[in-house]
Amino acid sequence: MKIPRILIYMTVIILFSCSGDWLEERPNKALVVPEDIADYELLLNNPNNFNLYPSFGQISSDDYYIPDEAFSSVSNQFERNLYLWVKDDVYAGRPSNDWYMLYRTVFVANTIIRGVEENFTESEAENWHQIKGSAHFHRARAFLQAADLFATPYNPAEAAITPGIPLRLKPEVSEVSSRATMERTYDQIGEDLEIAIALLPTTVSIKTRPSKAAAYGLAARYYLVLGDYHSALEAANNALEINSTLLDYNLINSGGNAPFTRFNDEVYLDAALANYSILSSSFSLVDSSMYQSYEDGDIRKEAFFRLGPMGMMFKGTYNGNRGPGSLFAGITTAEMYLVKAECEIRIGNLESGVAVLNDLVVNRYRYEEFKPLKAVTVKDAIQMVIDQRRKELAFRGLRFSDLRRFNQEPDFAVSIFRYFEDQVYELPPNDFRYTLPIPDEVISATDMVQNPR
Numbered sequence: 001m002k003i004p005r006i007l008i009y010m011t012v013i014i015l016f017s018c019s020g021d022w023l024e025e026r027p028n029k030a031l032v033v034p035e036d037i038a039d040y041e042l043l044l045n046n047p048n049n050f051n052l053y054p055s056f057g058q059i060s061s062d063d064y065y066i067p068d069e070a071f072s073s074v075s076n077q078f079e080r081n082l083y084l085w086v087k088d089d090v091y092a093g094r095p096s097n098d099w100y101m102l103y104r105t106v107f108v109a110n111t112i113i114r115g116v117e118e119n120f121t122e123s124e125a126e127n128w129h130q131i132k133g134s135a136h137f138h139r140a141r142a143f144l145q146a147a148d149l150f151a152t153p154y155n156p157a158e159a160a161i162t163p164g165i166p167l168r169l170k171p172e173v174s175e176v177s178s179r180a181t182m183e184r185t186y187d188q189i190g191e192d193l194e195i196a197i198a199l200l201p202t203t204v205s206i207k208t209r210p211s212k213a214a215a216y217g218l219a220a221r222y223y224l225v226l227g228d229y230h231s232a233l234e235a236a237n238n239a240l241e242i243n244s245t246l247l248d249y250n251l252i253n254s255g256g257n258a259p260f261t262r263f264n265d266e267v268y269l270d271a272a273l274a275n276y277s278i279l280s281s282s283f284s285l286v287d288s289s290m291y292q293s294y295e296d297g298d299i300r301k302e303a304f305f306r307l308g309p310m311g312m313m314f315k316g317t318y319n320g321n322r323g324p325g326s327l328f329a330g331i332t333t334a335e336m337y338l339v340k341a342e343c344e345i346r347i348g349n350l351e352s353g354v355a356v357l358n359d360l361v362v363n364r365y366r367y368e369e370f371k372p373l374k375a376v377t378v379k380d381a382i383q384m385v386i387d388q389r390r391k392e393l394a395f396r397g398l399r400f401s402d403l404r405r406f407n408q409e410p411d412f413a414v415s416i417f418r419y420f421e422d423q424v425y426e427l428p429p430n431d432f433r434y435t436l437p438i439p440d441e442v443i444s445a446t447d448m449v450q451n452p453r
Contacts, residue, residue: 043190049108050138053329057400060417064284064354079278085433087453096439102142109139110171133199137210140192153404159183193219207263207270213242214269217331220339234345236336256302262320272332285311297369329397342385391439
């Protein structure tokens with residue numbers, strides 16, 4: 001029967017994704033090959049395959065801090081190491097969960113792409129196209145996130161000679177992995193995005209599935225990393241042409257425990273960060289400087305945060321009431337406004353870019369207290385974008401990526417700090433520790449070069 005077979009297949013994926021050597025071993029093919037369109041739909045509908053995003057960047061970010069008494073209770077050493085930006089033995093002898101989660105996504109996406117090629121029928125062409133487009137979207141997203149964690153920040157001048165990430169493009173897991181160049185890595189992401197945009201429907205009824213709008217949103221992120229602001233602007237505009245709705249925060253219950261509903265009108269794609277104990281409300285408190293950056297009259301200050309027993313806690317997830325450990329990591333219209341604003345400013349349209357920022361921010365302030373943002377110089381305007389990205393995209397897993405990107409510009413580079421037991425830990429701009437190590441077991445099984453720390 002097909003359903004038991006596909007369930008066995010999904011189980012094998014989970015088991016192998018948790019193993020340190022799954023990239024170098026092949027499951028029993030007799031047990032794991034889906035057969036028809038319904039099987040591939042089941043794979044796409046599994047949120048553990050495609051809607052659970054890596055959290056190591058969030059753990060390493062400056063969105064939050066852990067009080068000494070709470071930090072001592074964090075049981076997983078690798079979480080403590082990520083938090084303190086430890087140089088050596090980051091994963092404390094354990095598998096790197098985010099690495100295997102991302103390459104599980106790649107493996108399932110590759111299996112789906114192969115399956116579409118082998119089973120495509122004209123009678124069900126529309127469904128097959130959506131399945132194939134979804135797989136290319138998810139592979140692009142996984143590669144982009146992997147490059148953002150396990151490869152150095154993108155530098156076009158050195159991309160042709162800088163190691164990128166392994167590009168697994170086939171479902172065969174017996175092939176030994178190697179690192180593509182940074183240039184080839186990002187070329188592949190772009191190729192996958194082009195296919196996804198061409199094949200995906202404009203919108204979807206279930207926002208856990210990617211749409212053309214979501215693919216444009218992911219493309220906008222991709223082009224920002226590349227520093228290709230014209231293409232990022234085009235992608236953001238294309239997404240906003242499909243849906244430009246912004247929530248008016250004056251109309252939400254900002255004082256409630258869960259002010260935002262899941263799948264709300266701003267959401268192109270729903271996803272959540274993988275849940276680690278260090279990010280739970282039992283441990284993490286909102287960074288005080290970030291909280292203080294919200295002005296009086298900014299509804300986000302009340303909608304995103306609440307005072308808990310130890311201090312200020314985050315509650316502003318777009319995952320609704322799924323629980324305090326469920327941090328939204330999807331793609332939204334608001335993010336596209338921020339991309340559009342930054343790109344307009346960077347290509348010389350300062351007034352237009354600031355106007356786009358105001359289009360967003362006016363929906364976040366109480367009507368009587370909103371004062372339009374103003375900027376005289378490009379530097380001031382970009383700093384406003386950075387500030388609004390931090391306020392709007394708090395706890396969405398994007399801050400670490402933003403730090404990697406903006407730190408390459410001296411005008412916007414910042415050091416971030418941790419404080420624990422009277423010690424100060426600093427992560428300076430462009431430090432090697434902004435790139436996580438590839439798991440030791442992967443290095444030992446391949447000829448890959450390890451990232452310096």
